[in-house]
Amino acid sequence: MTADETPVRRRRGASMADVARLAGVSGQTVSRVANGRRNVDEATRDRVLAAMREVGYRPNSAARALRNGQFRSIGVIAFELSSFGNTRTLDAIAAAATSSGYAVNLIPVLHGTPHDLSGAFDRLGEQAVDGVIILIEAHRLDEADVQMPEGMPVVVIDSNADLDYPVVDTDQAQGSRLATEHLLDLGHRTVWHLGGPEDSYAASRRLRSWRQTLTDHGCPVPPVLTGDWSAGSGYAAGRKLAADPEVTAVFAANDQMALGLLRALHEAGRAVPEDVSVVGFDDMEEAAQFWPPLTTIRQFFPEVARRSVDALIEGIRTGEHHHQPVAVGTELVVRASTAPPRR
Amino acid sequence: MTADETPVRRRRGASMADVARLAGVSGQTVSRVANGRRNVDEATRDRVLAAMREVGYRPNSAARALRNGQFRSIGVIAFELSSFGNTRTLDAIAAAATSSGYAVNLIPVLHGTPHDLSGAFDRLGEQAVDGVIILIEAHRLDEADVQMPEGMPVVVIDSNADLDYPVVDTDQAQGSRLATEHLLDLGHRTVWHLGGPEDSYAASRRLRSWRQTLTDHGCPVPPVLTGDWSAGSGYAAGRKLAADPEVTAVFAANDQMALGLLRALHEAGRAVPEDVSVVGFDDMEEAAQFWPPLTTIRQFFPEVARRSVDALIEGIRTGEHHHQPVAVGTELVVRASTAPPRR
DNA sequence: AGCCTCCATGTTTACGTCAACATTTCTGGC
DNA sequence: GCCAGAAATGTTGACGTAAACATGGAGGCT
16 A cells, blocks of 8 residues: 655656647647547648647546546456456456446455555545446455445446346356256256355355256255365365265356366266266356366356446446346356266 | 547536535645645644545545646556466556555457547557556557557566566576476476467467477477467367377476366377376466366466566656566476376 | 744645637628 | 628636645744
8 A cells, every 4th residue: 555755757748738839729729639529620630630749649638537527447346356257257348448438447355455544535436437347246345445435336247136236247047047957958866066155146146046946847956065166166075076976967156166076076086977967157268178178158258248338337427327137148058078867 | 449429427526625615724734634744733634534534535536647747557458368377467466556556457459449530649648557567468569559658667578578678577488497397307208398379478488498408408309389378279289299109298388278288188098197297387276176187387476466566666756667677486386297207 | 032943734826638618710692 | 892600719717636835823042
């Protein structure tokens, strides 16, 4: 946090005034050219453009933001990029925001950062952003030194839908059902589940839908194993599953845990898919190269990102927001890790 | 790109003037309190702080930036976050920058984006950043619609060292040597290499060092296979390697390609590590859960990020930069994918 | 007491941009 | 050739902040 006192020797760039002087026009005319206004004479415009090039003029976004009262920038609050889904989503958000003319401010959540005394404001309030997309579990925000300034437009990804913010997310329930039914359709008696952390809404919705699907099909509901999204936790859980000969089909709540699960099964000498079928969730790029290649549920991150950015920009524009949550569908990708149960 | 014309109804927040009025002091005193200056009476400070809280005052970063001539924000130009290393680095950069009081602006490089007509300035120039960290191959910048404004401090990660910018990076050569020598030490006659894309400096340095190491040890240098960092390309290359019984040890230029390589070897019925030993590079979190767990070269991304951010801030402060490239060391992590060659 | 210093606080101003309004120049119609 | 109206261009001011400078009062020293 260290507010640094060292003064900065900042060579300011050329301003509109400089361009105006050189082109022999008023600053306002330069402004008009810079903003692509139509009411400027062709010859004048060319002269101004030339002057701009000559002095290397760049609009000062701070002045612009001050004048306009908005930054043309959106903040993305992310906890850990290490999670595959968040990374993909962030990437897609950046692309979507850029194509809409917005910059992206990445706001990491650092816990345990005792905030600097004097300033009574939180980090987010100081950020130069017009709105925020929250990419982490909402409840984590409480632990952190970030709190939502009043009146700041917000869109939430991966959270429960009863928040007072618009929510955009993958349709977890649909994906989960797809995965579970795929295994049941292959003839498995039931499907085990390796869930994500309990404080994740995405994880709990996947879990709920898996349970519901089993119930709908009249299948017994085995006990749930819980991981933390990491491959390591998938391995730990996998060792237990591998030891149980009853287990013939497992739905892991993400691909990374599925990877650890695969390792545990190999180690225990249980063949995939002959002895045990495995389905993941996400369809990360590597999933196709797992051994065996992983059957999984594909998420459409760019779509989620596009919708989120659009909803946020809408909120910024109007100051209002729709409360219908947006759910983006998923797709089952069948690969070699699933097969009918051995006789 | 669509520069949108829709006007925005932006409810401005409280300004210093509002706080000043409420606290019965001048705006300047509020400014002093907000910036933690010492020369303010205790009682006055408390009164101002209370007023701030009451009106929900937040400093306007645009005005601040305009006044100070700097944004307290750094830009990170990244091409694709999908690459594991870049993601980790970005994450670490965000943490490091935040802890130094800088915000992070994510600037994706979108190719083929014809820039909006009127504005003659490039995207980066309009970004509200004091400096830039380039996370992509420098030559890609030429293809993109981003060009470096003159006088903008820059730090480059993963590039050739003869640029006019400070370069911070993992010590690719050292890591590559570690990997190669580990395999040679185990008794392998030589080591094959599955390289990254040719236009990557990191890849070419890993390749060069691998070759040098073999030469130093008097080992034959097998032909190089080239991938594009993706697991899929690792698989494609792996199929060729798996078909050659001469191959007993492979050094893949990153873990993702190593994953594809492992799959290809399994598919071909060649046991790892009994028939073929494999070493990766990166030590991504999943590497420990590959089958078999992958021996690999660990990179220290937080260290790279910390150094980059520090160097950039230094450049922002002084306007100068050191040209000594910074190389962050790596570490060999031995897991189950490597063993002495079968007799 | 007289004077000087230090410190809290106030006043003025500029940072770069652009909306709003003011002014000038052009166009066309009669 | 004159005038209305449109189009091009100029002038003023405000956005919120903080540096520079100004003021005024308390306390210390001879």
